[in-house]
Structure formats: C-alpha cells, structure tokens
Amino acid sequence: MYGTRDISSVLKGIEGHFPVFTPAAVPRKAVATPPAFEELRVSPLRNTVLLDYLAQRGIPSGIAARECLEVHYRMRGRWYFGIGFRNRKGGMEIRNPYFKGSTSPKDISHVRHSTDKNERSTVLVFEGFMDYLSYLALKQGQPVPDCVVLNSVGNLAGALDVLEGYGHVCCFLDNDGAGRKATEEIRRRCESVTDKAVHYLPHKDLNEFLQHRLKKTEETHAELKRESG
Known part of the structure; x- marks a missing residue:
C-alpha cells in the first residue's frame, strides 16, 4: 500500500x-x-x-x-x-x-508443550517472550519442552514453585547481573539446573544472538552469490 x-x-x-x-x-x-x-x-x-x-x-x-x-x-x-x-x-x-x-495482573507465562505429566521432566526458563519466540525459531519445528517466561526477573519468586515441579531446569536468561542473579536463585531452589546463557555469549540475550546469527547467514549467502556470479 x-x-x-x-x-x-x-x-x-x-x-x-x-x-x-x-x-x-x-x-x-x-x-x-x-x-x-x-x-x-x-x-x-x-x-x-x-x-x-x-x-x-x-x-x-x-x-x-x-x-x-x-x-x-x-x-x-x-x-x-x-x-x-x-x-x-x-x-x-x-x-x-x-x-x-x-496490563494487570503482571505474572509469569507457563507454556505447556508436553501433554503427558509424566513426560514433564525438563522446563526452559526465559526472561521475556521475545527470547521464548527466538528459541522456537532456532529449534525450527523440533519438539520443545515446557517453558516458563518470567516476563521480568521481578516475577521469579512466583515462578519457583512451578520450576520445582520439574526434574531439570534450563535457564536462558540474560547475560547481565540480573540474569545471573536469577539463575543462582533458581540453583538454590531446584536440584538440577543448567545455565544456557553461556552458549550465546557475548550477546546479552537469545534474541540478540538469533539476529546476529541470521545476519551472518545472510552475509555468507551474499558472499557465495558474488563468488558464483
């Protein structure tokens, strides 16, 4: 238009x-x-x-x-x-x-991908929904465990009871002080915790990593096109 x-x-x-x-x-x-x-x-x-x-x-x-x-x-x-x-x-x-x-009330989002309670052994934790969407984009249609989106690290206290109900917690939080503090708090409350944030360093969050990865892919395709032309 x-x-x-x-x-x-x-x-x-x-x-x-x-x-x-x-x-x-x-x-x-x-x-x-x-x-x-x-x-x-x-x-x-x-x-x-x-x-x-x-x-x-x-x-x-x-x-x-x-x-x-x-x-x-x-x-x-x-x-x-x-x-x-x-x-x-x-x-x-x-x-x-x-x-x-x-809008009110402010709270976490609990996205259940597993339909069988017995299969809910792992849960993924994201700070915001943009990072959650980025994870889905990176998985490209592959199966995804249940997810908790904090919608702010300030909501962590309300998420801990949910996280404790899973056997393993994977944290995809920000690479900053608040993100690291939240991950440590989850470690104190949950028995098995993996910090996934180290995998997208030096980027602050998963969405920033996704954008960088897509940009590099586009640059590689452009370079191959120039070479083939």
Whole structure:
C-alpha cells in the first residue's frame, strides 16, 4: 500500500488514520501502568507492520501468529496497537517497535508443550517472550519442552514453585547481573539446573544472538552469490 516494507515509514504513513506510538512521544523503555489502558481489543495476530517488526528480530510469522495476539488499546483517548503475549493470570505483555508495557495482573507465562505429566521432566526458563519466540525459531519445528517466561526477573519468586515441579531446569536468561542473579536463585531452589546463557555469549540475550546469527547467514549467502556470479 505504501510502496515500502520499512516499518518506520509505514508507521509514519498511517499515523493519524490509526495512531501508533512515536519515539518522541513515548520513550522506548517506557512501561505503562494498568490504569493507562482504557480499553483492550484482542484478536489473532495478522497486522503486517507487527509481523514485519518481529521478522526483523528473527521471528517467523508462523511462530508469531501461533504464540502471540494482536492487541488494539486506547490510552489517553488515542488508539494504538501492539503484539500481545498472555500470562497465566490473564494479564498481557504488549510490544510494538516503540513501546514496551504490560496490563494487570503482571505474572509469569507457563507454556505447556508436553501433554503427558509424566513426560514433564525438563522446563526452559526465559526472561521475556521475545527470547521464548527466538528459541522456537532456532529449534525450527523440533519438539520443545515446557517453558516458563518470567516476563521480568521481578516475577521469579512466583515462578519457583512451578520450576520445582520439574526434574531439570534450563535457564536462558540474560547475560547481565540480573540474569545471573536469577539463575543462582533458581540453583538454590531446584536440584538440577543448567545455565544456557553461556552458549550465546557475548550477546546479552537469545534474541540478540538469533539476529546476529541470521545476519551472518545472510552475509555468507551474499558472499557465495558474488563468488558464483
């Protein structure tokens, strides 16, 4: 419609018709408090701007549509839209290219991939849903154990009882002080714990590692193409 797939250009083009956050209006790290969300409308994720944003971060549209929702919400009288990811209490993490927030109640997300309780011997732990989606992208359709997404390391206390119910915990947390502290706390509470963060050093998190890997793959393909040409 706009003759480009550049997200920034598209967002500017549709602003006014269906407003979205802009960097000048909302800082990238801003977190909305629950009262700021005046109304929520949830639907399957189909918005091409949001899907393209996730694709730029290495998340295929098939995974995004299966795991996430499309959320239209009103704040201070204006409508916006974003990617939604539900937690176990019905609250939701919301992201778009310029906004990071959540609705109440804030909690962890417990994603059960195993249908047999007897097979739930391993659980994977992620700090945010973008890292969880990145793991699914890296697995490329292979079977995945149950997963816990903290939606903030501040929710770790509420996740420990869940983690203790598994025989083994694999931590895919951030390579920073908060991530390492959370991993150590999990070690103190759970008998068998593996820190997977060392496998994506020097990157801060799994999504950053995924983006780097995809960029290197594209560069390799481009180099092979030049050589063959």
